[in-house]
Amino acid sequence: MFELNDLRQTRFFQDVFEEGKKEGKLEVLEEAKQEVKLKSIPQLLTFGLSIEQIAQGLGLDEQLVRQAAQPKA
Template sequence: MCKSSNAFWENVLELLISWRVSMEINNILETEDREVFMTLSQTYQEWKEATKREGKLEGRQEGRQEGKLEAKLESIPRLLALGLSVEQIAQALDLDLEQVRQATQG
């Protein structure tokens, strides 16, 4: 099953559970209590969506950083071929000497 299909069924299941809980609460709670519960449910959903958005944003930022580092590391052999020293490359690419040395060995 693909990732989007799993997410769809996860959402369906969550909605069914939420519906079941709300039906049970409707049978038990007074009107005022139901209003409080619904407000809390809405607040939870908003928090959950905000958390998802934040997670996606952080993931994109991490991906960009990893991509930048990968590009720097891939350029090291070309810079060595041009005659730059390991120290010069580290300084030019703003990398640690150890990162440059490891890239030259791998």
């Protein structure tokens, strides 16, 4: 009978598994990039940049920039 362990040894499973790992790493990388951008917003505001300029420069939605610019309570 074909069992899970047999499936794991197939080339197809290994290829799909590796692709999934790569996609997961890319997601984490994209989330990290987004977090760095969001954390830079208060500093960019102190340089006199507008919300619109920051959004355009960082490639973010203006609403997201406005939310990140709000002081944390």
